[in-house]
Amino acid sequence: MKEMIGDQTKKNVAGNADAKSVKMAGQICRCAIDLAVSCGSVAVILIGDIPFDASSICSVPVFHVKAGIRDVMDWLSVPKKSSLPIEECAESIEKESGRKTDLVRTISALSFGLDKIREGTVIGIVRSDDDYSIIVHDLRDNDMVRLINDCCSRINPDVFRSILKVAIDLSVKGREGKKVGTAFIVGDEKEVLSRSHQMIINPYKSQEPEEKSVLRPENYESIEGLAQLDGAFIISSEGEIIAAGRYLDVDAHDFRIEKGLGSRHISAASITRDTIAIAFIISESGGTIRVYMDGKEILKINPQTGELVNDMEACSNPENCISYDPGNKNLYSDS
Template identity: 45%
Template sequence: MEEITDKPEVKTVIETPIFNASASDDLCGILLKDSVLHLAKLTGAVAVFTFGNIDTKSFKDLTIPIIDITQIKTIIEKLTYLQHEDQFQIQEVSESIRTEADKNASLLMSAAAVEYSLGTIECGIVIGLIRTQNSYSLVVHSMEENETVQTVRECEKRVSPETFRSVLHLSLNIAMKGREGKKVGTAFVIGDEEEVLERSHQMIINPFRGQDPGSEISINKKENWETVMGFAQLDGVFIISETGKILSAGRYLDVDTRDIHIEKGLGTRHLSSASITRDTNAIAVAISESGGTIRVYMDGKEVIFVEPNTSLVEVEGRQLANNPLN
């Protein structure tokens, strides 16, 4: 067998619903799993995603992460079974397949972006094997073109990647779990800390004041997250250094909110978060108490929106995927 020395360039999402699952589940599964293994090695993939009732034991030889996203209920609609084969119905099936292909690709793109943002996988090519009630789909996606990944990278030019991902991960925990069964809203302002501190003041005694330089409390350490979640119930925001040091909690932002446009219905926390990123080089991550949504602000604009309860991800107002959990 000829050895493969160069990885082919993959620039776009390639998606194909290959088999009707009613034909032969065993045959479809074997053929597609072999294709996944081959493609993963051929493209140098950084991860394989699976959705549906798929046995991943045959992927044991792969050294990359195998991520099952079945717990996220997909919006992929069931294909319509036909009673007749007239031209209208054939066209209807064609449209259904095209729609399903788009949704399968969006599902993979969204899952890959979230896993990259949380630091689970590196940026690169990912392979998706998706099984719905009526079909299998094989998806190859280059994360270099993923808009969420690109936006995360822009944020990480201003703050360390570890810090940004730690804040995002903790924000997801707060949004989904709250504190002691109660919903919690808060905000983190990351980076350009000297300027941010100049433009803010304490609402309460700073619980993080007077840290020993040798034992500073970092948001990059998971053992500190429970402490942060406790103080998240306080009014005000957290100030986080570019490298992850927690400088303060309960901080009030002294900002001019004029000419800042945010979604209708959001409160002063989001307005102030957007404003501070307009006036400084900081990144702000705001969590809504009422809806549990997460918004990332940069340069005075909302650049990422995450709906944890439905896995909805948007980049600057463009919806990437919506995969309801219910």
């Protein structure tokens, strides 16, 4: 009997703690919504195990990043502050704050690149253990967003987003349980074709136009399947897949690239030096995505971050939030 009472007491204590945690999370989220409204923000992004009921939210897009969050928390973690001298404690707090800010900055920029949010101010809430941080980030000051916009000045923005979606999917999941490495060379297609040749019969040579478009999500499956072939994809600036299994004929003997990267990266980066094409390369060994323009690496996306953004859930309907009124304070109830 005593054991039963003790177990019930523990359950009651745990239940009260959970209720307090949910209540605190709700209060923090309401503060973030208030801040989002006052800043005219384009979205609120929740990162971590944050209980949140969005049923009362009607205007501000709210997204929740959950997938792989344990890895993110490990990445954010620093030594326990209580065991550190004051100077080291201050340094650890600064490092953790910087990591959380970097996480919000990166996830926001990738979300923009995938057309999940617009350019503007984003409010991020990051939970690490029992700590909550509210971070305000302006995407207009984000270097990654600027570089994405630079890419989209050369190729159709929808083409950029489609290739990025496919690249992230291959980076995170691979293909049939195996890691996949490939390259997508986009834009300046005539010049790129003149500097390359087929390694195999071109699988897109006799395809119908709609089957060659990267803008059609129903084609993603076949693209990911053909990504297992040797050679690169050649894609027009408007999204037509002209060829797959293409070998790039480049002179890379004096080309400098990050140590450890192989011939796929060297040839793809070199073709962007010699043309105005943009190259998306997925590393077979680690799944890292690199984007090159003008011979330089401009974006680098690790598969962990890609997974977070890929699985980011909308807590409120962004379609209702495109033109919300920042002056409308009646966005949620206290019930």
